[in-house]
Amino acid sequence: MLQSRPKGDALRAPPPYSGAVRRQSFPRGAVSVNEQDSAKRAEWTAQLEAVRDRQDQQAFAELFRHFAPRVKAFLMKSGASASFAEECTQEVMATLWRKAHLFDGTKASVSTWIFTIARNRRIDMIRKDRRAEPEDLPWGPEASPEQADVMALAQDTERLGQALATLPEKQRKLIERAYFGELSHSEIAAETGLPLGTIKSRIRLALDRLRHAMT
């Protein structure tokens, strides 16, 4: 992952790709919806790792076809025009490629990580101010994530999404508005009732392990 490669060699032409055929190849009905979604999420992690480790264009194209339309919708719901959202989406997805080496599946699922990139892009475009980011945690070869942890976090994120979908309409809308940037910090109620218990504990555990490995 650290070795350099000749500039631009893997990027001359987009690979041939048939998204529609591929998308239909998910075995609908063969597994339950939950299992299918979990499998898909785990797949996104694998694809992002392929981009990170091998600059894999095919994997990138798959991530793009799933996430770019969602990122664009997110930016439009945050107030961007369609053409501006398109431009920003392309930049967000290019950032995903460039910063793939910073992805850590024990702290964020792929959708979470893409959200943070899109959010930062939105801050850049709407506001000109800087955004302070927390200090990086130490990382190195010792801290390479366990695949089991990555899978578990991906599943937690999946469950969080389901829990969010089943919240009472009013509460869910309020949370969405907060994330689309429609609420100021003083309008966000402290008590959100978001079911974060499991996911928080798992991330906390990953941080503890990382700290432990570094001392």
Next chain:
Amino acid sequence: MTMKQIRHHLNDALLIGYSAGTLPEAFNLVVATHVSLCDECRARMHSFDAVGGAIVEGTQVAELDEGSLAATLALIADTAWQAPVMEHPAQPGLFPAPLRDYVGGDIDAVKWRRVGGGVSQAVLQTAGKSTVRLLRIPGGVAVPDHGHKGMELTLVLQGAFRDESDRFAAGDVEVADDAMVHTPVAEPGEDCICLAATDSPLRFKGLLPRVAQSIMRI
């Protein structure tokens, strides 16, 4: 900085605001600095980011322009591949990376200005109405009487202070709304260094801060 025993944390509303990207710049700095010191709040921050991820995942899709992927690949090809680097690396010293970036160095790079009673401050440059400053309060001295509207967020970096509600030591953050009348007093001993953000410009009313002995119970 090493992890400390932190007893006072950020609330959910601040972490959601940070995660959603809607906090004023001054508050972002205090949140990012606290999260750098506090794994508990870092885990909560990542959890709130996961909520954002779930919202993006669950949203309806927008139609992309034709040739969107090709345009993105062209964008990627335009930039040279760079070796992985940490973006906000830790360094030895008192200030976590985000604060060091704003100050332009560690504690010895701060340009202090006296506000009276031995208390010094350094206002950090941020956009918008909200303001953020470093405060240095000698042991035993009270923070000068200051008026603020809205929320005040105070993170202790060194030493400790007490007010009517509790004790706040290094790493702790106090969230005070405008309804709260409090008189923070630095504990005897080393200078108390704090990072404080307020919703509106903060003005010290007088040059004579109240001293520890004269705290009124309000």
